[in-house]
Amino acid sequence: MNRLPRSTCSAMTILALLLVGSLALAQDNYHVFISNEYGADISVLSGATNEIVGTITISGRPGDVRPRGMALSPDGKTVYVSISDFLPLRETLEDKVTAIDIATNEILTEIRAGGNPERVAVSPDGSRLWASLEAIAEGGAYDAVTGEELATFRIGIEPEGVAVSPDGRWVYLTAETTHTVAVIDAQELTTVKHFLVSNRPRVVVFSRDGSRAYVSGEIGGSVSVVDVSQHAVIGTAVMGLDSRPVGMALSPEGDHLYVAGGGTSAIYVIDTESLEVIKVIREQMGRRPWDVAVSPDGSTLYTSNGLSDSVSIIDTECLCVIDNISVGRGPHSIVIGVLPNAE
């Protein structure tokens, strides 16, 4: 396994990272972060060399402490990781969101988020964190600096996906078992509505202009397309009964939605205009891709493969796998951060 010792990690020359979506960037100057839920660490992959350049230890108790969802701060300096354990109802000190300084791999702060936080999102101004609290059917809002819990919201049973609209006004949280999305007014800290989406909604992503949101429905085998101005489903991309969509990422132009097919070990490519599946990538894919991320220039996809402990690297031109890289145990989520000297 390509994992460097912690001492090596600490010596990494990662200076700072900038938010992916806000920059025009050189092709290679980014790092890919992969949370390993069974290894209790985060693998850092170089976009330039496709090599592992570091491992950030979350806990010395792998198999007990469970890092899953991740988000990058807008200034790119911090990666937030939602951490829980494998016992959904046990309230432990592990239930938290941890902020890690990318430059030093050191933990900056730990924010208590009781209730098995599964995924996390950051507001566009970086001031607030939002977490889905799976065990208690709630979502939580937190001050990113002080860690203060600002509010909690009833979401539905088994909250999972969480995303903040690009203008910072709305927060969408999915509820797996209730099959709903909860809409939170991020300024007023109030619940606006709940609406049904596809069966077992997992992940939600907003389009760059904030007009649409996409919600993956794992058991429904589809992606619900939401008109954000109405908070209502306006279309559905049907991928098939056994497509198991989970993680998603949009191309920089927003014309393609890449969907991780979880248990099908496939990546689905959806045309966001026609909502048709234009390609299913299966050959040489790692097993159980749970999440997918797009490089800043849109040329490359990275998938976190939970059952093969690997990342598949996909060329978006040929829509084919060009490499598979060993990472930690049980890759769950994947995010990309851009180095500042890329500008």
Place this chain on the structure above:
Amino acid sequence: MVSVVLLLAGFAGTALGQTPGVDLPIRIGALLPAVPESGGAPFDFAVAEAARLAAGMAADEFGFNSEILGLDFALLTEHAADTEALLEAAGRLIDEEGVFALLGGFGTEQALALSALAEERQIPFLNIGASSDSLRNEACSRFTFHFAPSDAMYLDALVGWFVRAGFRRWFFVHEDDPERESQYRRTTWSIRNRHFGAREVGRIALAPGTSDFGRAINAARRNDAEVILLLLEPEAQLAFLEQYETAGLEAQVTGFPDLGAQTRAFFLASRDAALKAGSGFRSTAWEATLDAYGARELNARFLGSFGSPMEYSAWAVLQAVKVLFEAATFGGLLEGEEVVAYLESSTSVFDVYKGIGISFRPWDHQLRQSIYLVDIRPEAEGPRDAVLLVGELPAIYMPRTDPVERLDQIGDTERESKCRF
């Protein structure tokens, strides 16, 4: 007496109001077994108590879902000791409470009675407790949907596991009644038609209530059986195992998973009756240690709420309510014919925590689903660690194969079905 487990007033008109296309109250009727007095049959108690607890959990969870969606929902439960009382209660739920669907059917007799009532009143009925193949064939009804796996599904799964593990010489011990005879015939059909290389080496039919299994054990020994399938009531299975252990045979023994024989209480009793022979493989429709597909969270919620592992009957109650609730919310339907059409549609997919979107077979309304294989642990200390989950059939993770065909590997196919709606 009607027990309104939870009745939540509608929230329509509030800021949260939105979405599902159903304005009328969603009322579901659950006909559950009466919980026996202490000292009664332990397995019946386990089944009934788990169902009762699950009804409370279903009321809470779907009450919560209804509240955030601005809907008016109630799960109305009745506990009936016999079929006459059951029908009376069911009629009351329909006429006075306005339920749009029923669930129940703990045993063939109750399921048949509720199926007939549902057909007469034109409302859907979800059978969650009767596995009899006759309900899915000659006695099928368009208004009845079978949440419980069929005899054929359990038996196909059992035969599949044992044959693949190398146990090919089958001996049968069954009660001499039509249902057990039917199970015997279905198993031998499965062996002949789906598992070449395996064969029946003998069988013995015993009068119900038989307590001396010496003749059956000797016959199994004479015929050099490799696996013995007990098509007996749970208590009779235990009695057989106790005598079999003393006889010292080496053949594997398993039994038909009647509801009582899928409970933790039965698994522990089996181990206690015969440490070696009673600690073998069993099939179940749900397993409390299932750790994938969101089942981890579901099982944890039940365990956390009640302190006991989720039995099959609990899972079935909860998931049947879920399916009916989703028919109302996703389909926006409460009228009998419309709900039936929704449930039987090939495009209606349900999530029952088994890791794959499932549907009802159009030819007999049987729910497609996996069956689990568990191994009773000799060293078990209590209900929580009573078994080890060792298998799933059909295996659902088989990318690039058709999921419906995958699930239809067990049970009666359309060609074999005698159901005509």
